[in-house]
Amino acid sequence: EAGVAQSPRYKIIEKRQSVAFWCNPISGHATLYWYQQILGQGPKLLIQFQNNGVVDDSQLPKDRFSAERLKGVDSTLKIQPAKLEDSAVYLCASSLGGTSEETQYFGPGTRLLVL
Amino acid sequence: GNSVTQMEGPVTLSEEAFLTINCTYTATGYPSLFWYVQYPGEGLQLLLKATKADDKGSNKGFEATYRKETTSFHLEKGSVQVSDSAVYFCALNDDYKLSFGAGTTVTVRA
Numbered sequence: 001e002a003g004v005a006q007s008p009r010y011k012i013i014e015k016r017q018s019v020a021f022w023c024n025p026i027s028g029h030a031t032l033y034w035y036q037q038i039l040g041q042g043p044k045l046l047i048q049f050q051n052n053g054v055v056d057d058s059q060l061p062k063d064r065f066s067a068e069r070l071k072g073v074d075s076t077l078k079i080q081p082a083k084l085e086d087s088a089v090y091l092c093a094s095s096l097g098g099t100s101e102e103t104q105y106f107g108p109g110t111r112l113l114v115l
Numbered sequence: 116g117n118s119v120t121q122m123e124g125p126v127t128l129s130e131e132a133f134l135t136i137n138c139t140y141t142a143t144g145y146p147s148l149f150w151y152v153q154y155p156g157e158g159l160q161l162l163l164k165a166t167k168a169d170d171k172g173s174n175k176g177f178e179a180t181y182r183k184e185t186t187s188f189h190l191e192k193g194s195v196q197v198s199d200s201a202v203y204f205c206a207l208n209d210d211y212k213l214s215f216g217a218g219t220t221v222t223v224r225a
Contacts (some may be wrong), residue, residue: 099211
């Protein structure tokens with residue numbers, strides 16, 4: 001079974017530029033998550049989708065971050081404009097139905113460096 | 116709100132030593148508890164989980180027991196190997212989202 005796919009794996013940009021990350025979840029998983037992992041910290045949830053609807057985006061900095069999951073399958077996360085403090089690994093995860101007991105499956109992540 | 120506190124690292128052990136990583140949590144409800152592991156160069160993967168009090172999760176020789184009375188989910192392994200070198204994250208899910216601890220880096224020397 002194919003895992004969660006993410007691209008690109010690495011990205012280096014200048015501050016104030018824009019960047020987009022792509023995620024394809026495990027087939028059949030209704031719930032998709034984007035996490036931000038700053039060096040030395042645990043992942044922090046940015047946004048959660050159930051199919052193509054947003055369940056929780058309370059920790060998403062909406063003035064610069066946006067995300068969509070138009071057809072309820074793959075998703076993109078965008079940052080515009082980027083700041084130095086956005087340097088982090090962006091993780092995508094998916095799960096079957098989004099319940100608290102379920103395992104979330106993580107992709108390899110996109111490592112972003114903002115200069 | 117929900118939070119997880121885990122033992123700070125780094126932890127360095129010799130092969131066949133006993134490993135314990137402490138994890139305590141704060142939650143408003145009855146969370147499910149998880150240990151995730153990140154091996155060098157790889158993504159996060161589930162190591163084990165427990166979904167209710169007194170449950171024991173186990174995998175690859177690792178164990179953790181959900182202790183509601185002490186709000187803890189400590190990870191243990193009786194005899195570590197070099198291949199267990201990784202970053203270990205304790206996490207809880209109480210409101211459909213995972214809250215992670217800061218991670219503990221474990222290095223096992225041959």
